[in-house]
Amino acid sequence: MNTPVCLYAWVSLDTDRIPPVLGCGGGTWQSIERPTTKASNLACDAAQALMAGVTPTLRDNSGLFIGSTTGSLHDDLEFDNSRAADGGQYPSPNAFRRTLPSTLATELTMDLGLHGPVVVYAAGAASAAVACVRGAEYVRRGMVPMAIVGGMEIWTDGPPAGLAEPGVPAEAIASTQRRATDERCQIVLALIGPADSRGDQRPIGKFTQARLGGSDIHAPRQADRSLGLLVDLLAAGQGQMVVDGAVGIKAWLELQRL
Amino acid sequence: MPNPDHAMEIVTGSAVTPEFSSIHALWTAWQTGCRPEWKATDTPASMDWHHLVAEALRPILSQVRDAPRCGVILATTKGNIAEIEAWMAAVRQGRNVDRLPELMSESLNIVARRFGLGGPCYGVSTACTSGLTALIEAGELVASSVVAEAVVVAADTITGFTRDGFKSLKALAKTNCHPFDKNRDGLVLGSAAAACLLRRFDPGSRPERTVSLVGWGMSADAMHRTAPDRAAGGLIRAIRSALSMAGLGPEAIDAVVLHGTGTRYNDEMEATAMRTLFSHRPALSGIKGLIGHTLGAAGLIETLLAGQCLTTGMVPPMVGLQQTEYPDLNLVIQSGPARPIKYLLKTASGFGGLNAAVILSQTEPE
Structure with a gap:
């Protein structure tokens, strides 16, 4: 990478774990304070912690x-249930408004006052990694002064819960882990930018590698493994993660502690 | 001559809808105003998502130089929604569903495997700007030399899920789609798929004139989940970014193919943006009155048709517009004679206040 892209802060939570806040670096957010929580609230709280101190112009x-x-x-399931109820007379407009993969991201833009580019990526097990690599490239090319990158998943209850833990039945997850929030979700967000973008605030790491590659175009469906790998990488503060996303993509991220 | 660092040649493009089998057929219908006989109440029949994608992809594959390394970017709002809808019905009925539905990345996997496209591939979903976002992503990948060429595929099909959703928002037109018309009352939905191949513009490599992307921009209103910013702040920002990248002033834009959904709020917002940015009154048109709002496919299919405007010098009428509500704007109601078009702007806006803009230019051989 020509222009170093630096890591300034990160937050991570997983409502299937106790405590749900898994980690935080470069910031102060340590716990979920809301008594009842939706994934969108959690995501906004996490992102606010991430952006604390960022000037309005940069934001x-x-x-x-x-x-x-x-x-x-x-949310598709929620809207679909509203379609099925009462003979299909009253599909919920509020539920429909949330049936886009970009919904959670646009809620973050409203909460944080972000007016720059927004892109939501789907790349199987590498989705979050792809978002990090692409975000770093937008920063490197000067298309944005800073970027929030990462991954967000809201897990459904019932059968698809198996996606969160491949091979683990939903009942097993439900019986062994107390739900700490209204919606089960996993969120990992990182604030990245050029070396000098935060004024006095020193970056905590530098990405020495962030790239995509093709791979064999076959593999079973998988949850986004890059979310977990990303948490490990950010928590360690240095190291490398390589994800084979199984949709014809491989993503590499290498972080060096500063 | 566009800046070769940013200029991306649209080598070839194709599009299909249930009513039209090619870009050529769509272009002819747009020029002649031959709209298929359908109304909002009987939204055009949807087609199988994979069938539509395959039909859009096939014509462009022969132009791909190195399929094992070619990037693929998929744009969609809901992916294979018919499959997802069937899965949701099974879940609702309590049937023993032991698998997830076909999510976007799996749809993409099927497409990439079927056509042997082995470079980086991923999906992007940014509401109704998805098609333009994918085009921009492909442009960024090529500009960064991550890939030498990239295929962009954009597709959405209309099922009961989508139709009921827009109906619940009271966004559907009672009759037809009439963008920017005094009597407009909403949008009409349509299924479509489009595909194109993007490559870095090389002025010495082509004997004929080509259409290139020379600038692009994206933005967020950060205001409302569905309604656009009435002051058009987000769209204006996206357009300014695109102009800045292309090194152009607003006066350079000769024509604009608008998002033009036919809803009160969208059209009003776009009119505000045009009024604010373009005092020289470029020609404004759009095609949703012809094929409906094709959601994630809209940005790409309309960009490819905008390319036809550039190469022919023709800007066909805004389909469905009969009595303009905006006489101060140069909304095209009747076809005029061909004239040179050097730069054309294509815009899109979507739920959540997302906006995207690309600038197209026609490039001459050396």
């Missing part, structure tokens, strides 16, 4: 690059 122009395997499936 205004920052981009948002998010990966998601399941997209809006959780």
Whole structure:
């Protein structure tokens, strides 16, 4: 990469774990304070913690690059149920408004006042990694001054819960893990930018590699494994992650501690 | 001559809808105003998502130089929604569903495997700007030399799920789609798939004139889940970004192919943007009155048709427009004589306040 792209802060949560806040770097967010929570609230709280101290001008122009395997499936089911109820007379407009994979991302733009580019990526197991690589490239090319990158998944209850933990039946997840929130979700967000973009705030890491490659175009369906790998990488502060996304894509991210 | 660092040649493109089998057929219908006889109440029949995608992809594959390394970007709002809808019905009925439906990345996997496209491939979903977002992503991938060429595929099909959703929002037209018309009352939905091949513009490699992307921009209104910013701040920002990348002033734009959904709010917002940016009154047109709002496919299919405007010098009428509500704007109601078009702007806006803009230019051989 010609212009170094740096990591300034990151947050991670997984409502299937206790405590749900898995990690935080470069910021102060440590716990979920809302008594009842929806995934969109959690995502907005996490992103607000991430952007604390970022000037309004930088916020205004920052981009948002998010990966998601399941997209809006959780909300699709809710709208579909409203279609089926009462003989299909009253499909819920509020539920329909949320049936796009980009819904959660656009809610973040409203909450944070982001007016720059927004892209939501789907690349199977590499969705979050692809979002990180692409976001870093937008920063490197000077298309955005800073970017929020990462992945967000809202898990559905019932059969598709198996996606969160491949091979683990939904009942097993439900019986062994207490649900800490109204919606089960996993969110990993990182704030990245050029070395000098945050004024006095020093970056905590530097991406020495962020790239995509093709791969064999075959593989079974998988959850977004890059979410977990990304958390490990960010928590370690340095290292490398390689994800074979199984849709003809491989993503590499290498982080060096500063 | 566009900046070769940014200029991306649209080598070839194709599009299909249930009513039209090619870009040529669509272009002819747009020019002649021959709209198929359908109304909002009987939205055009949807087709199988994979069938539509395959029909759109086939004509362009012969132009791909290196399929194992060719990038693929898929644009869609809902992917294979018919399959997802069937899966949701099974879940609702309590049937023992032990698998997930075909999600976007799996649809993409099927497409890439079927056509042997082995470079980086991923899907993008940014509501009704998805088609333009995918085009921009492909442009960025080629500009960054991640790939030498990239295929962009954009597709959405209309099922009961989508139709009921827009109906619940009261966004569907009672009759037909009449963008920018005094009597417009909403949008009409349509199924479609489009595909194109993007490659870095090389002025010495082509004997004929080509259509290139010379600038692009994206933005977010950050205001409302569905309604656009009435001051058009987001769209204006996206257009300014595209103009800046192309190194152009607003006065350079000769024509605009608008998003033009036919809803009150969208058309009003776009009119505001045009009024704010373009005092020289470029020709404004759109085609949703012809094929409906094709959601994730709209941006790409309309960009490919905009390319036809460039090569022919013709800007066909805004389909469905009879009595303009915006006499101060140069909305095309009747076809005029061909004239040179150097730069053309294509815009799109979508739910969540997402906006995208691309600038097309016709490039001459050296």
